[in-house]
Amino acid sequence: MAIHPIEFRYGTPEMKAVWEQEAKLQNMLKVEAALAKAEGEIGLIPKEAADEINRKASTEYVKQERVDEIERATNHDIAALMKALQEVCDDDAGEYVHYGSTSNDIIDSSQSLQLKESIEIIRAKVVKLIEVLIDLAEEHKDTVTIGRTHGQHALPTTYGMKFAIYIDELMRQLERLDLTQKHVCVGMMTGAVGTTAALGDQGYDIHMRVSEILGLNPVQISNQVVQRDNHAEFIMTLANIASTLEKMALEVRNLQRTEIMEVGEKFDPEKQVGSSTMPHKRNPITGERICGVSRVIKSYVNVALANNPLWHERDLTNSSSERIILPESAILTDYILNLSIKLFSKLDFYDENIEHNLNLSNGLIMAERFMSKLTQKGMGRQSAYALVRSCSMDAYAQDTGLREILSQQEEILKYLTQEEIDETMDPHTYLGSSTKFVDNVISRAKDVIGE
Known part of the structure; x- marks a missing residue:
């Protein structure tokens, strides 16, 4: 029976496929195969044995059910993997499985393969969202709206500015993703405390070659594990992306408030139901789900940071939590990216x-x-500020327009004609360099994601 919402409600098939149990097993087998191949090339193990291990290091031969059965007896996942792979190898090739390595060489290197694939999926979704926002920024570059600070009306801005700010922020998230991939997606074959002692004089060469076979950068130095500041960076980067998506969704939710209603989520009146009791409701459910799920992703940052300080060369306290936070963070971030693409691809604008x-x-x-x-x-700036502020407070008190109050001030009429007063009060012409800012952001984004 399904329990976790990821099993039946949240997540995309492509990201779930990265983290499902059989995919994890296949990646660990891939690392065992790379180890045997490197050792066979150098002559540490017979080449025939290395070839046989490479032929059988696949879930076509090594079944998850058998690995689970062995683990129930051994209470050790990698020992179970080794025995299951050994069992399917012909002749004595199985004797050379896992030679010179330790469990976390397999775990961390295979996990790097999962993280690399996850980052590539997430990166592609971020690029897709940027493309959606570029279209919106171009379409609404000159759509003038009220800018709000502290929840109060401030100055005119444009919807192009709103969307360009999101584009610019997501471009920074792409940079963070790329840097995170460089740091966390590394190969390791260094043994029990990182010295490669079990592999003798050829240990360093084996370490380098295994990473090359796997398409990973070799870790510069390790103890028994890849250092967990890298994995914390991965979680923090996803949490940062989630915070951006939450920011964007929160703005739509606020702008869809009944008393504001400038933009809103697409709603299908023929099929969609907003409330089980209030027939009129059209709720911002997509935005609310993005905001809610982002809280879960962000909450894993503390866990990831706590996983970095381990006892001496390594203890096991990071392992159990990583089995939860790494797949869930990747799956949920990918999920709310999909929701964000959906949300911003189908925004309704209420121009009136x-x-x-x-x-x-x-x-x-x-x-x-x-x-x-x-x-x-x-007029002096301070004098002008004091005069206009006084007129603004009068407009508040009298519940009348600022233009009327200003037009009655003899001091103002010494400097401005009525026509100039009217021109100055047009909010559609007080946008400064907004168009230039938007154009610059769009141009840069197109250059980067088009590469």
């Missing part, structure tokens, strides 16, 4: 509400511009 909200403050959002205009016309 965008314009309505832009003018909701009755001109108060143009106070900064008016202050700057007076300064440009010769």
Whole structure:
């Protein structure tokens, strides 16, 4: 019976396939095969034995059921793997399985293969999301909306700016992913305390060759394990990506509030149900799920950091938690990336509400511009600020428009005509360098993801 939501509710088939039990077994067999191949090339074991191990190091021959059966007796997963592989090898080839290595040479190197594949899947999804956001930024580069700080109306901005900020942040996440892959996706064949002593004088060459066969960079130095600051970096990078996706989803959720309703999730009125009791509801469920799942991913950062300080050359405290946090973080990050692509590919825009909200403050959002205009016309900046602030407070108190209050001030009319006052109060023309910023972000993103 399925228990964990990853089993039946969350996750994509491609990422689940990376972490399923048989895939994990196949990767461990791949490392055992690489070890035998390297040793056979150098002459540490008979080449015929190395060839036989490579032929049989596959889940076609080594079955998960048999490995599990042996592990129940040995209470050791790698000892079970060794025996199951030995059993299917012809002649005496099985005698040379795992020669000169320790369990974590197999575990960490095979795990690196899983992490590498996971990062590649996640990276492709981040690129896809960036492409979706580029389309939105280009389409809405000139869609003027109200910018909000502290939840209050601040100054005009554009939806192009909103989407370009997300693009820029996701570009940094790509850089973090690439650096993380370099650090964590490493091969290791260094033995019980990292010295390669069991492999003799050829130990270093075996270590280097195994990594080459596996397509991994060889770890520079280790004890019994690849150092867990690397794995903590992996979890922190995924948590950082999750925080970006949560930020984006949270903005959509807020903008879909009934009293704002500028953009919202696509809703199918023919099929979709918003509430079991309120027939009118159209809830931002995709955004809410992204935000909720991101909390789980971020919570694993503390566990990953705690896994770095181990006793001496290694203890076992990292192992059990990593069996949970590594696959779950990868699966859940990939999942909410899929949700984010879906969400932003099908946003609904409510243009009338965008314009309505832009003018909701009755001109108060143009106070900064008016202050700057007076300064440009010769009034001192501090004097201009004090005057416009006084007029703004009067507009609040009288519940009237700022334009009307400003137009009644003799001090202002010394510097500006009524026509200039009207022009200054237009929020659609107070956007500064927003177009340039958006264009620069889009151009850079296209250059990088097009490479």
